[in-house]
Amino acid sequence: MDTKIYTVNDLPQAAKEIQNGNLVSFPTETVYGLGADATNEVAVKSVYAAKGRPSDNPLIVHVDSIKMVEKYAQPLSEAAKKLISTFWPGPLTIIFKLKPGSLSKAVTGGLDTAAFRNPNNKVTLELIKEAGVPIVGPSANTSGKPSPTTAQHVYHDLKGKIAGILDDGTSKFGVESTVLDMSTDTPAILRPGAVTSDDISKIIGPVLDEHHKVAKNEVPKAPGMKYKHYAPNAQVYIIDHEDDWSDALVWASKQNSPVGMMATDSRIAEFSIPDNVETFSLGQDVNSASHLLFAGLRHFDDESEVKSILTQSFDANGIGEAYMNRLNKSAGQTHFTK
The missing domain is CATH 3.90.870.10 (DHBP synthase)
Structure with a gap:
């Protein structure tokens, strides 16, 4: 067609x-x-x-x-x-x-x-x-x-x-x-x-x-409640705290394949980015991040060598609740740990 x-x-x-x-x-x-x-x-x-x-x-x-x-x-x-x-x-x-x-x-x-x-x-x-x-x-x-x-x-x-x-x-x-x-x-x-x-x-x-994940034998009343959603090919890791970024970037520098980084401009500017880390700007705040989240995930989907994506979290308030709902689903609830 x-x-x-x-x-x-x-x-x-x-x-x-x-x-x-x-x-x-x-x-x-x-x-x-x-x-x-x-x-x-x-x-x-x-x-x-x-x-x-x-x-x-x-x-x-x-x-x-x-x-x-x-x-x-x-x-x-x-x-x-x-x-x-x-x-x-x-x-x-x-x-x-x-x-x-x-x-x-x-x-x-x-x-x-x-x-x-x-x-x-x-x-x-x-x-x-x-x-x-x-x-x-x-x-x-x-x-x-x-x-x-x-x-x-x-x-x-x-x-x-x-x-x-x-x-x-x-x-x-x-x-x-x-x-x-x-x-x-x-x-x-x-x-x-x-x-x-x-x-x-x-x-x-x-x-x-009630935006929980429904059981296997339960019929969802709305999209996004039961099946895997919003996931790129690479594994997404949620960076929960500002202090975790240094450890996450050290970890990324040791990977054999390129790593994606999705964060606000100020967060990206805060660190010395390893050569194997490609950044994608989420703008200035949670509002722009919500607007750009899917675009960023799709950007790294087109970068087949990227196997991991480090992504900034926000407080789950206001539009941040929607952002974190989608981010958690795209990551499969996977958070970066030291």
């Missing part, structure tokens, strides 16, 4: 591909998604095949309005409507109970709930309107690998497997949306993101924090 790169001027053609049951990657403010008609079961199943994604890992449904959600979900609570009016369009995904039979089990992973999002990207909102259907959209990468934040990342992973990629530059946030479960008595955050628990609590009151 010839994978085309579409611009905003090609939007009608991209929408036609969606209507015809084909796959088109689309931009959002978080990462690039892999789009298919959410009402076309065959098309949805082809998303799993293209990504190599387990079939019990549910998909997020992207919509252009609350009206589109209400077509498939059971009546929304007042709390849900408050969240939608506050955070949509934006990086908040909300799980609702579905009207029976309204969406295929291929979308929901076999559950009676589905996750909905109204992305803050004008191009993609126009794509959904032009196609006339909700669009499923997991991250447009090979399953388990770092999520794509540019059209080039998508092309690297999925060229020849999908019809096209709608290019709208680099994603703003760089980590996926917050996932909030509103299908239970007490709302719960299943995946942290740019919309924090504090942000949500200010609107609807206290929420639970």
Whole structure:
């Protein structure tokens, strides 16, 4: 299959591909998604095949309005409507109970709930309107690998497997949306993101924090809860404390293969970097680091000689919670120790 790169001027053609049951990657403010008609079961199943994604890992449904959600979900609570009016369009995904039979089990992973999002990207909102259907959209990468934040990342992973990629530059946030479960008595955050628990609590009151890894025989309600995610080919090591960097760089200097270093500019400037260590800047702070994390992991994926990546940690507060969630998953919870 010839994978085309579409611009905003090609939007009608991209929408036609969606209507015809084909796959088109689309931009959002978080990462690039892999789009298919959410009402076309065959098309949805082809998303799993293209990504190599387990079939019990549910998909997020992207919509252009609350009206589109209400077509498939059971009546929304007042709390849900408050969240939608506050955070949509934006990086908040909300799980609702579905009207029976309204969406295929291929979308929901076999559950009676589905996750909905109204992305803050004008191009993609126009794509959904032009196609006339909700669009499923997991991250447009090979399953388990770092999520794509540019059209080039998508092309690297999925060229020849999908019809096209709608290019709208680099994603703003760089980590996926917050996932909030509103299908239970007490709302719960299943995946942290740019919309924090504090942000949500200010609107609807206290929420639970349940972004744990689910059991082998348990069906996850949101992406990223069960399977390996965000991992490059090299082993990622988390550097927990500033004092650990000296020891980590001494260790790196003794390795027979090149080592990657992902850290802020100030942290990189603080040390004498060994000749076999390649640095990747995470910018100035946790905000820029969250934006650049996946780009850095993908950078070192292209450097086949790099077998280890030393990566800076941050306090797990605010956007730092999302950053550390993704970093811990990419590292397989592996922390550098002396």
